[in-house]
Amino acid sequence: MNKIKIAVQKSGRLNDDSLRLLKDCGISIDNGKDQLKASSTNFPLEVFYLRNGDIPQYLRDGVVDIAILGENTLIEKGDELEIVERLGFSKCRLSLAIPKNVKYGNVQDFEEKRIATSYPNTVKKFLAEKGIKADLHIINGSVEIAPNIGLADGICDLVSSGSTLFKNNLKEVEVILKSEAVLTVSPKISGENRSILEKLQFRIESVLKGRR
Ligand code: PRP
Numbered sequence: 733m734n735k736i737k738i739a740v741q742k743s744g745r746l747n748d749d750s751l752r753l754l755k756d757c758g759i760s761i762d763n764g765k766d767q768l769k770a771s772s773t774n775f776p777l778e779v780f781y782l783r784n785g786d787i788p789q790y791l792r793d794g795v796v797d798i799a800i801l802g803e804n805t806l807i808e809k810g811d812e813l814e815i816v817e818r819l820g821f822s823k824c825r826l827s828l829a830i831p832k833n834v835k836y837g838n839v840q841d842f843e844e845k846r847i848a849t850s851y852p853n854t855v856k857k858f859l860a861e862k863g864i865k866a867d868l869h870i871i872n873g874s875v876e877i878a879p880n881i882g883l884a885d886g887i888c889d890l891v892s893s894g895s896t897l898f899k900n901n902l903k904e905v906e907v908i909l910k911s912e913a914v915l916t917v918s919p920k921i922s923g924e925n926r927s928i929l930e931k932l933q934f935r936i937e938s939v940l941k942g943r944r
């Protein structure tokens with residue numbers, strides 16, 4: 733039987749909430765995160781556990797049909813992809829932050845400064861809109877350490893509880909975007925899988941309604 737292929741985050745904060753949503757939709761999945769691929773036993777669906785940043789490309793190529801992804805990743809790496817459902821969990825923001833003890837006036841203070849980030853496209857676009865030239869350092873994780881080791885004057889990274897900023901003596905000074913988990917779809921999805929997606933969306937919408 734034909735199955736719809738869904739990508740979810742392999743490990744990280746989105747993973748648990750994504751699998752919980754599928755479970756709440758009454759979809760049982762064979763096994764946990766140990767395997768890279770798992771099948772549902774009661775819904776025509778296959779789950780692929782992938783790295784966040786790789787998911788937009790898999791959608792583009794049609795390797796997977798749909799994905800649960802942070803909007804922040806979609807904006808950074810696949811802003812042409814269609815969002816079919818906003819999922820209301822994994823809420824966070826992408827923000828600029830600087831050392832707590834540095835005085836901040838406004839966004840112009842970033843002129844000529846070094847900013848460490850894993851979101852170069854989003855930051856570049858934001859700075860360009862403000863007419864600011866800065867020097868971006870792209871790092872893939874633990875971005876908040878950068879100012880402390882002298883690699884950057886500021887950072888742009890995700891903020892959820894704010895505890896990572898706090899622990900690293902940083903303060904949030906500008907919010908670039910607000911994000912939550914979304915359900916996205918491949919432009920190459922087949923008609924047959926579109927109708928499976930509609931059934932899935934119907935279930936998701938009633939789960940989300942129940943949560944509100
Ligand atoms: C994410 C993000 C921030 C932090 C924000 O990092 O990059 O660093 O969470 O959450 P908080 O405001 O609740 O502290 P994560 O822990 O996923 O690790 P990584 O940056 O190494 O990927």
Ligand code: MG
Nearest residue numbers: 873874875896
């Ligand atoms: Mg981090």
